[in-house]
Amino acid sequence: MATVSNLSLIKQYDPTAKTAAATDPTSTKDMTQNFLKMLTAQLQNQDPMNPTDTASMTTQLAQLNMVDGINQMKSTMTSLLSQIQSSDFMNYSSSVGKYAMVAGKSMSFDGQTPINLGAQLANDVSSVLATITDANGNVVAQETLGAHSAGMVDFSWDGTDSNGQPVAAGKYNIALSALSTEGNTFTPDSYVASMVAAIGKDSNKNALLTLADGRAVAPTDIAQWIA
Template identity: 60%
Template sequence: MAITSNISAIKQYDPAATAKAAQDVTSTKDLTQNFLKMLTVQLQNQDPMNPTDTASMTTQLAQLNMVDGINKMNTSMGSLLSQIQSSDFINMSTTVGKYAMAPSSNINYDGSTPVNLAAKLASDASNVSATITNELGQKILEVDLGAANEGVVNFSWDGSDAAGNPVAAGMYKLLIASTTTDGKEEKPTAYVSSRVATIGKNGTAIEVNLADGRTLTPSEIAQWVA
């Protein structure tokens, strides 16, 4: 008994067909169409004494459909992520000109604008002190912040030294020390604020560029200061 085949009717990829160069014939859609055509031909021409296992064919078709669904979902998720990133960038652009508080011990004093500072305590303290030194390491000012609870303690420096005289513009360093309620000495994290100069992008990551030269990610900013 002769068995005929219509397999030649299956769509073939022709690399010379420039009109179809933009079409991806290896896409899930094309694979599914080819699979259905092959399935039809096989069913029409199968040996009655040894029929093709249609269950396995159906499983393959289901897998192709699942892959197609995953690809579509990935495309949708990628589009949604792109929209969220664009929205975040636009929202961050509204912070230009505001003051961001972030971890740092360096104060870039401009000679006139008071600087907002902070100390982050890991535990309750019976006493917290802040020391400001110049580039030579000489003490300019020491401030007793008193007792404070665990968390962020805010204060500001108006640019004066211990005698109340204004200091020159330049780089200064902030040192924080504390004594816990059980008598332990600690070095809390120092925070320094600076004006947001620009908002930029590094790939898909948003960068916050401060006037004092620091470049931060939004997650590094602990506070926004008016």
Template identity: 35%
Template sequence: MATTSSVGNSTSNSGVNQALQSGSASAADLQSNFLKMLVTQMTNQDPLNPMDNSQLTSQLAQISTVSGLQTMNETMTQLLTQTAAGRAMDSAALIGKTVMVPGSEVSVAGGVPGKIGVDVPTTADSVIVQVLDDKGNVVRTIDMKGQKAGVHDVAWDGKNDAGNLVADGDYAFKVTATADGKDVSPIALIYGKVQAISGDSTGVLVDLGDGKTANVDDVRRIS
């Protein structure tokens, strides 16, 4: 009796598993390749030890899963693209508005400083703001005492600790906040006027001019 070569279940399974892991083939390609392997397997199976129904069912279920997952992935990608486009259009309403976003730079012009703020994630019994010059020296310390959780404006009149107006220019500021002696990770905030809306891989961005941008999800206040 002539012998026949056996194409085992592992061969077909391996091909499907590799396709699942690489994600390089389309659902149609996977189905075509799978059917070719299955026909070859059934044609060359040992007639004395044919593939049982459970093997066939298992392999058909695998290719069905691959096809279903790829279709679902394509649908999700389309939905995400449409959602991103919709968010960008909705965010266009922010153009011309003043927003408060994370940042730690503030400018002084004509003796008047830009508006700054702080986001306190949880109620703190101590909130301290320090304004620094371009050399990193502290020119003003503002004690905001205890503050409840939320977004707060920082009142800085543009003066240093000696009560004199600081020179016009760019400054930085940092915020520390504690509750029972433990840091509560406050976030320094700046104000800016939205000039345009754009987007990148991180999402929708608000353009505040002078090269400053922020993710629209980081906007803490709109006025």
């Protein structure tokens, strides 16, 4: 006997038909809706002689609403942080071409432009000695800065050696030694200025300044701006 199939019972794909919105059982909104459905069902089916105590369930609902509020606050703060970072990035773009003083010991001398330097003194000193060496560690020049109060001491190297002769372009280093007013010797932190060549962002989308000498520094690393 032949079998007759009822093709009309087979569901046909309709691209215009609306699909049910996907739900996320872990989201606070869906959890709250499911919680209310369960609470309503429990109240409808409770024993009139032994009514359900809804205090704990109401407390849980309040906690869910609190979590939802915290999530919304987090989203708002993330958006605000993104706007602040974008604004900072645009502001720092105007620093391209300016000189930033940043902690360091290595200098890139182009053969003609004097290099602005700094010594961060933790104490009052009776003298500070700055020593310039080449890439091989040979002493090129020394300069005595004299007595200074605690703080940043600005000075510069004009690219000449101890005999006043110009040196070749290349990499040089600076070393500092200071004598405190109490007679103690210590090593101050040295700072080297370099022109800002470009502005970028780090992995956290914070502004990152690339200096002409190859260093990449955060804005918070800059001790001084030099015109």
